[in-house]
Amino acid sequence: MMLHMHPADWLDLFVHYLSLSLLAVGGAITTAPDMHRYLVDQQHWMSDSQFNSSITLAQAAPGPNVLFIALMGWQVGINAGSFAAALLGVAITMTGILLPSATLTYMASRWGHQNRDLRAVRAFKQGMAPVVIGLILATGWLMSSAHGKSIANWPLWLATAITAVIVWKTRIHLLWLLALGGVLGWFGWI
Amino acid sequence: MNPSPPQDRPQPRSLSDLFISFTLLALQGFGGVLAVVQHELVDRKRWLSREEFIEDWAVAQIMPGPNVVNLSMMIGSRYFGLPGALAALAGMLVFPMMVVLLMALAYSQFADNPGVAGALRGMSAVAAGLIIATGIKLIAALNRHPLGKPACLLLAALCFGAVALLHWPLLFVLAGLGTLACVLTWQRLKP
Numbered sequence: 001m002m003l004h005m006h007p008a009d010w011l012d013l014f015v016h017y018l019s020l021s022l023l024a025v026g027g028a029i030t031t032a033p034d035m036h037r038y039l040v041d042q043q044h045w046m047s048d049s050q051f052n053s054s055i056t057l058a059q060a061a062p063g064p065n066v067l068f069i070a071l072m073g074w075q076v077g078i079n080a081g082s083f084a085a086a087l088l089g090v091a092i093t094m095t096g097i098l099l100p101s102a103t104l105t106y107m108a109s110r111w112g113h114q115n116r117d118l119r120a121v122r123a124f125k126q127g128m129a130p131v132v133i134g135l136i137l138a139t140g141w142l143m144s145s146a147h148g149k150s151i152a153n154w155p156l157w158l159a160t161a162i163t164a165v166i167v168w169k170t171r172i173h174l175l176w177l178l179a180l181g182g183v184l185g186w187f188g189w190i
Numbered sequence: 191m192n193p194s195p196p197q198d199r200p201q202p203r204s205l206s207d208l209f210i211s212f213t214l215l216a217l218q219g220f221g222g223v224l225a226v227v228q229h230e231l232v233d234r235k236r237w238l239s240r241e242e243f244i245e246d247w248a249v250a251q252i253m254p255g256p257n258v259v260n261l262s263m264m265i266g267s268r269y270f271g272l273p274g275a276l277a278a279l280a281g282m283l284v285f286p287m288m289v290v291l292l293m294a295l296a297y298s299q300f301a302d303n304p305g306v307a308g309a310l311r312g313m314s315a316v317a318a319g320l321i322i323a324t325g326i327k328l329i330a331a332l333n334r335h336p337l338g339k340p341a342c343l344l345l346a347a348l349c350f351g352a353v354a355l356l357h358w359p360l361l362f363v364l365a366g367l368g369t370l371a372c373v374l375t376w377q378r379l380k381p
Contacts, residue, residue: 063286130345131346137326141318145354164319164320185312
């Protein structure tokens with residue numbers, strides 16, 4: 001794939017990510033379907049498989065999952081033909097997706113901290129606690145479900161369950177567990 | 191109900207301490223950084239109590255944008271204002287971004303290796319366990335909740351069922367259950 005990206009195209013990319021930023025409630029991944037519509041279907045700036053591998057790679061890598069957006073900017077730049085363009089793509093997509101939401105979050109959390117004794121602020125923060133815990137458990141469940149419900153995948157479910165108990169009951173360094181999971185998977189034991 | 195941190199509580203010493211701490215957190219976060227943030231900042235470093243962590247995570251979750259990025263900025267700004275928020279944000283993003291871009295460069299050569307695919311599968315199974323343990327550990331923070339523990343556990347279970355089992359959109363669950371929980375809590379709190 002060989003693109004000719006004009007300055008107006010880069011600007012369009014930037015504006016599109018700016019506009020998605022405040023819609024990303026529940027994480028940047030919730031806007032992935034719209035990014036697919038824009039980057040793949042409408043602009044033809046990357047292929048379907050390039051889009052999917054951006055998401056997969058970012059989830060396999062350490063760090064926040066939002067880095068899949070950096071990989072999309074990178075891919076657009078690579079398709080435009082140079083590493084310089086790829087770095088420009090990273091800067092444009094990441095700044096676009098983060099600038100509005102980070103500014104809003106910063107101001108809202110400052111306001112909340114300054115008004116932390118207000119009854120409404122206390123009610124919001126404490127009232128959300130049980131819901132947040134349910135959400136965290138649901139996230140873990142959904143990640144486990146990616147193993148597949150087939151009975152043949154029981155070692156993966158067992159690994160998840162054992163990990164949960166070990167982390168709950170001990171203060172072991174999490175990297176040991178991740179490394180062990182990687183080794184077991186490498187040899188095909190789970 | 192939400193006291194400012196006591197003076198004897200450990201705190202980040204400087205902006206570079208914040209930056210380095212968040213860089214190390216992010217680089218350990220395979221399959222999500224949430225579990226690592228809770229484990230390191232609450233259980234090990236003790237910069238935050240469990241209650242404070244949940245309150246911050248609730249706000250980080252409600253606000254648009256990536257949750258752990260929001261959380262890192264909020265924690266950074268708590269100690270050092272805007273420079274703290276930016277140091278934590280940079281820690282969360284700069285080195286992990288370099289790693290992910292290097293991985294993208296290497297990906298084409300290793301994508302077909304069954305060992306690599308297996309290792310990723312094993313690590314994601316562990317990552318799921320880390321998140322579940324994070325949720326279980328935080329349940330202890332509900333002990334002194336104004337609604338009482340049974341009502342809290344019921345709300346948590348309803349939220350889990352709606353999102354994990356029924357696959358309802360997050361926005362509806364937060365708007366519905368979240369509003370209910372906040373209104374009930376508001377009634378219990380003394381003005």
